[in-house]
Amino acid sequence: MNKILCALLIGLLFIGSGCSQSGQVTTTEPPAATTSKPETKPAAQDSPVLKLVKTDVAWKQQLSEDQYYILRQKGTERAGTGKYLNHKEEGLYHCVGCSLPLFKSDAKFKSGTGWPSFYEPIDANYVLEIKDNSHGMVRTEIVCARCDGHLGHVFDDGPQPTGLRYCVNGNILEFKGKP
Template sequence: MFLVTACGQNNNSETKKTKTNAMENIISKPNNPYYSNTDTTKLNVSDAEWKKVLSPDLYAVAREADTERAFTGKMWQSETKGTYYCAACGLKLFKSEQKFVSSCGWPSFFEQENKNSVVFKDDNSYGMKRTEALCGRCNSHLGHLFDDGPEPTGKRYCMNAISLDFVPDGVTSTTGNLDTIVLG
């Protein structure tokens, strides 16, 4: 479910408007107490607790390192400008300026938002030697990092679309266009 609630346009000075500001969440997930677009504190949450707050599909990818089928996620070829967040905890991971359309069937980026937004570990599953990409805040599985991306980094962050929440540019507190995006 994706619901966008618009601000009212009223010039009456006695009417109070509720607007988000740059320090508040852009996305609200009322059933997930760990979700925040502003908190970067490292989380230590049990898989049992994650299972209570994440959808079964997201849990399978984020906590069990499953992979969605190629070419099935909505974002793999999207060129819409905006920001990508961890779908489990809300950490800012990538900007659309770091994204490129690859032929792999998953959203691909050549660079992460900052050095702490994505962390890595060796993945030798399925008889392959790969580098797993994890959320820097909650350690959720996002996808894998490969050395076959475009310049300037030569990297391809191959991400599961289900592991990402996306907010288009212009959907921020500074525009006054939206109060909150609620994802369920």
């Protein structure tokens, strides 16, 4: 019986040493984990504008019915009914959904379309373009880079220096004049 107990004790000691060895093995794992970290960094750097993500309920609480219809449901205000159509003050036009500055007053021009029009955005990274084949037309939709809100469309019949016309729904813009 004593021999059997001794064998059991020796066996337990081996198991114990086995556990401590496996403990040493886990200490070698962290360096392997750190090598995978740099892989995630370039993806974050590719997106210069941090995304603002909200639930549909939160957007409905924040925005007016008209703003929600345009920004979140890709709606269009009736021509001539939106804000800032004949607005000529110096300043910046921001997205009403997330406050990202989108257009400068310097780039605003009278297009005669019934919607505020600009020949360029403040920064190409702030206004993203998406191909839009809805309503039987081939157009280029423009969206806010931060909140993905629908702004309007961009056409290639604008004035110089770009020849582009950013046709924007005035009701989703918020003007902030120069202090």
